[in-house]
Amino acid sequence: MFRRVAELRYFVLNNKIRLSHIELIRSQFHPFQKSEIDTSVFLLDGTVKMPRPKRQSSSSGKEPVAKKAKKDDGSGSGSEPEKIEDATSDNTFASDAVNPEGKKWNFKIVSWNVNGIRAWMQKDGLDLIKKEDPDIACIQETKCSEIKLPMGAKPKGYKSYFMSAKKEGYAGVAVYSKVEPESVKYGIGDEEHDDEGRSITLEYKHFYVVTAYVPNAGRKLVTLDKRMDWDPKFLKHLHDLDALKPVIMCGDLNVAHLEIDLANPKGNHKNAGFTKEERSGFSNLLSAGFIDSYRHLYPDKTKAYTFWTYMMNARAKNVGWRLDYFVLSEKLKSSLCDNIIRSSVMGSDHCPITLLMRMGEQ
Amino acid sequence: MFRRVAELRYFVLNNKIRLSHIELIRSQFHPFQKSEIDTSVFLLDGTVKMPRPKRQSSSSGKEPVAKKAKKDDGSGSGSEPEKIEDATSDNTFASDAVNPEGKKWNFKIVSWNVNGIRAWMQKDGLDLIKKEDPDIACIQETKCSEIKLPMGAKPKGYKSYFMSAKKEGYAGVAVYSKVEPESVKYGIGDEEHDDEGRSITLEYKHFYVVTAYVPNAGRKLVTLDKRMDWDPKFLKHLHDLDALKPVIMCGDLNVAHLEIDLANPKGNHKNAGFTKEERSGFSNLLSAGFIDSYRHLYPDKTKAYTFWTYMMNARAKNVGWRLDYFVLSEKLKSSLCDNIIRSSVMGSDHCPITLLMRMGEQ
DNA sequence: CGTATGACG
DNA sequence: CGTCGTACG
Numbered sequence: 001m002f003r004r005v006a007e008l009r010y011f012v013l014n015n016k017i018r019l020s021h022i023e024l025i026r027s028q029f030h031p032f033q034k035s036e037i038d039t040s041v042f043l044l045d046g047t048v049k050m051p052r053p054k055r056q057s058s059s060s061g062k063e064p065v066a067k068k069a070k071k072d073d074g075s076g077s078g079s080e081p082e083k084i085e086d087a088t089s090d091n092t093f094a095s096d097a098v099n100p101e102g103k104k105w106n107f108k109i110v111s112w113n114v115n116g117i118r119a120w121m122q123k124d125g126l127d128l129i130k131k132e133d134p135d136i137a138c139i140q141e142t143k144c145s146e147i148k149l150p151m152g153a154k155p156k157g158y159k160s161y162f163m164s165a166k167k168e169g170y171a172g173v174a175v176y177s178k179v180e181p182e183s184v185k186y187g188i189g190d191e192e193h194d195d196e197g198r199s200i201t202l203e204y205k206h207f208y209v210v211t212a213y214v215p216n217a218g219r220k221l222v223t224l225d226k227r228m229d230w231d232p233k234f235l236k237h238l239h240d241l242d243a244l245k246p247v248i249m250c251g252d253l254n255v256a257h258l259e260i261d262l263a264n265p266k267g268n269h270k271n272a273g274f275t276k277e278e279r280s281g282f283s284n285l286l287s288a289g290f291i292d293s294y295r296h297l298y299p300d301k302t303k304a305y306t307f308w309t310y311m312m313n314a315r316a317k318n319v320g321w322r323l324d325y326f327v328l329s330e331k332l333k334s335s336l337c338d339n340i341i342r343s344s345v346m347g348s349d350h351c352p353i354t355l356l357m358r359m360g361e362q
Numbered sequence: 363m364f365r366r367v368a369e370l371r372y373f374v375l376n377n378k379i380r381l382s383h384i385e386l387i388r389s390q391f392h393p394f395q396k397s398e399i400d401t402s403v404f405l406l407d408g409t410v411k412m413p414r415p416k417r418q419s420s421s422s423g424k425e426p427v428a429k430k431a432k433k434d435d436g437s438g439s440g441s442e443p444e445k446i447e448d449a450t451s452d453n454t455f456a457s458d459a460v461n462p463e464g465k466k467w468n469f470k471i472v473s474w475n476v477n478g479i480r481a482w483m484q485k486d487g488l489d490l491i492k493k494e495d496p497d498i499a500c501i502q503e504t505k506c507s508e509i510k511l512p513m514g515a516k517p518k519g520y521k522s523y524f525m526s527a528k529k530e531g532y533a534g535v536a537v538y539s540k541v542e543p544e545s546v547k548y549g550i551g552d553e554e555h556d557d558e559g560r561s562i563t564l565e566y567k568h569f570y571v572v573t574a575y576v577p578n579a580g581r582k583l584v585t586l587d588k589r590m591d592w593d594p595k596f597l598k599h600l601h602d603l604d605a606l607k608p609v610i611m612c613g614d615l616n617v618a619h620l621e622i623d624l625a626n627p628k629g630n631h632k633n634a635g636f637t638k639e640e641r642s643g644f645s646n647l648l649s650a651g652f653i654d655s656y657r658h659l660y661p662d663k664t665k666a667y668t669f670w671t672y673m674m675n676a677r678a679k680n681v682g683w684r685l686d687y688f689v690l691s692e693k694l695k696s697s698l699c700d701n702i703i704r705s706s707v708m709g710s711d712h713c714p715i716t717l718l719m720r721m722g723e724q
Numbered sequence: 725c726g727t728a729t730g731a732c733g
Numbered sequence: 734c735g736t737c738g739t740a741c742g
Binding site: 482505530531673675 | 727728730
């Protein structure tokens, strides 16, 4: 019925072929994503058949990559064997990071602005999170009401918590947690902001986890007012929590704090994400007893960004912004092991960030 | 700076790779389109570079296809020479059709519902028209205000006439004419319909050419009223013209006249395009002194369609409708040489149709 | 399924 | 540039 005419790995998005031969994929995608790419079959009617009989196989991550890639549906002619041996080991996300006392991390949390959970899942973003295997994963900009979530958006092994905006396809956050929290609070207690699905607070035995998608000040700063209304309210929310238990806050804070936190500070003082108002909002957070974990660990690290506009090939040129943060109660400083910016991980205009902590003994 | 990793012909649309190796292209595309397909270079940043230094070369059509395809930008490594010899000659559109008196055609007109002129031009639809080289080309559903027309939408060698709907991205027709008409009339003299950019009338020395994009009756026939309001008004327009000079009308009439004109007549009696109201509208046209040129020439021809829904792989299965017509004044019957349905020509959910006439001596 | 909008970023 | 929503077909 159909004839195999090409043996390619591919990835199409917005009218562009994003990758073709496995060599190219390797140069672009994170090792764990590479392992998920399938053999494509080009049908004579012009469509492409993706032989993915089972995508749910939550393999423990020990299967050689090349083996998977060699899979063949047997209906093609002229297929060639996979020639490239993939040397990827499955320890890509391994880390021996330790806290200031030298004890190894025992708790991992990931934060990622996914820019649309549905598009992101098509790009195997969630699989990547499964591979990273965090205790908690917080995602922002789901742009999806809970009813429209695709199959598999609530992965096994995690409790899932979604908060969507009233407006369809706008904002929205979610949290995946291996351990069921003692309580979950949606929003920050402000009706206007909470209608936009911007924050979830999870209470655990010894700490809180808060994720946030902070309002964007908008082109020409049309929504700077909304943003500046958010900042003190959110700070109060964190402050109130901090009085009870230490807080791990993460998410897309939609601000680059200092000049070091974006590629082009000079040109952006009047643009959303780098106005003095937004920057001082972040400074207020730090003055109130919190730390920017990445900058705490890497005070002088330059060119460390978590967001690149899709325009002007910004990511390839690393013209980016650090907009995604882990912000910790100061008393958690002694538990901090590492904060990793996974800038090579694709799937969104933001990359994920990972926090490694030594919990339980502070 | 970049490395050639694959030597492919390709075509991406709506997140699908539409073709890959030249073999596949051949099976899908019209010979003249095939000759326009370029060598693609996959860049390491994930984008695809299309080495098309000059697209405007209005070659006389004598250059061998394989030669063009062999073009190389010289910056890649591991590129392979073009292995496939393309036997396509450039007489694809040649015809020796004659009129009833045995005289060969001397006038060609093409009609095509392009389903969005911008998308269609990306698919090299206009180049195909240039290759067919008609005296007049009429296109429907441009879905584009004149200000937003892409570069090259007004090809050299033709006078261009556009009529857009007031509503952005909706309906709209255009005509390309080698010979400048004596007069051009936009619309049919009805304000409501004319606001939707549905018809242009061109007056030539010995005849009129009218193109039309007839209102679709809509899902669940929600706009059947509008459609049935159109039919008599349009017929009057044609009738008035016919009293002065013979008329060649063409376009998407949004009706399959008889059961033979669609693949599934039984299931569509209550659907837009095959209701008794719409069908009798067409019958009225024929009763008023006009002929359906295709059915006149091929009264028993089955499976001859000009439209296939994009859904359900209808085109591959030839589950289509004949919605596009040349309708001629009866006195032009003796000038009619042929009416060709170019069902293999891609670029829209409709295919183009071609009328060949022997003009000037009736 | 696919081409257009427009909002948002 | 890209992900949503919508209308239209």
